[in-house]
Amino acid sequence: MQTVTNPAEYEGLYRQWAGRKIALVPTMGALHEGHLALIRMARRFADKVVVSIFVNPLQFGPQEDLSDYPRPKEADLASCRDAGVDAVFYPSVEVMYPNGTDCATQVIPPESLTDRYCGAFRPGHFVGVATVVLKLLALIRPHIAIFGEKDAQQLAVIRAMVKDLQVQVEIMAHPLVREMDGLALSSRNRYLQTEAERKAALCLYQMLSQVQRLVQEAPQPLLTSEILAQVSNQVLSEQDPSVPIRLQYFEAVEDSTFRPATSLNPGVRLLIAAYVGDVRLIDNWLIQ
Ligand code: AMP
Numbered sequence: 001m002q003t004v005t006n007p008a009e010y011e012g013l014y015r016q017w018a019g020r021k022i023a024l025v026p027t028m029g030a031l032h033e034g035h036l037a038l039i040r041m042a043r044r045f046a047d048k049v050v051v052s053i054f055v056n057p058l059q060f061g062p063q064e065d066l067s068d069y070p071r072p073k074e075a076d077l078a079s080c081r082d083a084g085v086d087a088v089f090y091p092s093v094e095v096m097y098p099n100g101t102d103c104a105t106q107v108i109p110p111e112s113l114t115d116r117y118c119g120a121f122r123p124g125h126f127v128g129v130a131t132v133v134l135k136l137l138a139l140i141r142p143h144i145a146i147f148g149e150k151d152a153q154q155l156a157v158i159r160a161m162v163k164d165l166q167v168q169v170e171i172m173a174h175p176l177v178r179e180m181d182g183l184a185l186s187s188r189n190r191y192l193q194t195e196a197e198r199k200a201a202l203c204l205y206q207m208l209s210q211v212q213r214l215v216q217e218a219p220q221p222l223l224t225s226e227i228l229a230q231v232s233n234q235v236l237s238e239q240d241p242s243v244p245i246r247l248q249y250f251e252a253v254e255d256s257t258f259r260p261a262t263s264l265n266p267g268v269r270l271l272i273a274a275y276v277g278d279v280r281l282i283d284n285w286l287i288q
Contacts (some may be wrong), residue, residue: 005095112259118258212285
């Protein structure tokens with residue numbers, strides 16, 4: 001496995017790989033089984049797999065966890081090596097933003113995709129995401145790029161960017177990967193320090209699966225606003241009061257358009273974000 005830190009180093013590899021199908025898996029590191037599932041998918045669909053590891057300052061707000069974000073470099077490189085990755089692109093902030101983040105050209109995704117959910121709670125986040133992903137696609141020039149459904153709004157933003165800017169890459173999505181008990185895998189799960197916090201983090205999954213159950217049992221389509229409020233109140237009322245939980249949003253969108261869904265039918269995606277203690281977690285669920 002090669003570790004490259006700048007575009008010039010990658011250029012050598014790219015030339016050697018002429019004629020091979022290249023897949024890119026963009027990550028911020030602190031790799032877990034969710035990332036590894038994306039890497040395995042990349043290996044199935046391409047000859048050469050590049051994983052980028054870059055904690056992108058442009059997508060963090062001023063009050064967010066940029067400086068605390070975990071960066072276990074050696075463990076990440078070992079995971080990539082074990083997973084059969086061909087190259088890790090591990091650039092510094094200076095390599096990605098030579099003129100600083102303030103002076104960089106930025107990609108603005110359509111407001112219709114970013115005015116709600118994570119976009120509303122994290123102003124500027126999706127500009128940062130779209131900008132860094134476009135830069136990575138331009139640098140690595142993969143045939144396919146793989147993203148997780150864990151970040152459903154991010155996936156919608158990236159699909160729209162690639163379509164609107166006519167970027168020649170195929171975007172593929174991997175289903176969300178969970179722990180055995182339902183917790184969505186996330187690099188931020190390592191911030192859940194106590195047993196009580198870890199248990200409380202399950203409330204996101206509990207709300208999602210509870211709605212799925214109600215939809216399956218209901219004789220006719222359920223109204224989104226009523227049901228989501230009822231389920232979130234019930235699940236939150238059952239939690240251990242020693243761990244504060246702050247729900248940011250619990251909403252439903254049409255999966256194909258990402259616009260609000262008024263009733264809960266199959267093909268609607270539930271989206272949820274909550275602070276569990278100090279840890280912000282997101283999850284989502286495609287209703288069946
Ligand atoms: P991150 O390192 O958090 O930026 O994630 C890198 C990629 O891995 C993104 O496309 C995420 O959607 C994906 N990912 C992270 N966690 C999961 C998960 N639990 N299941 C599926 N994909 C995931």
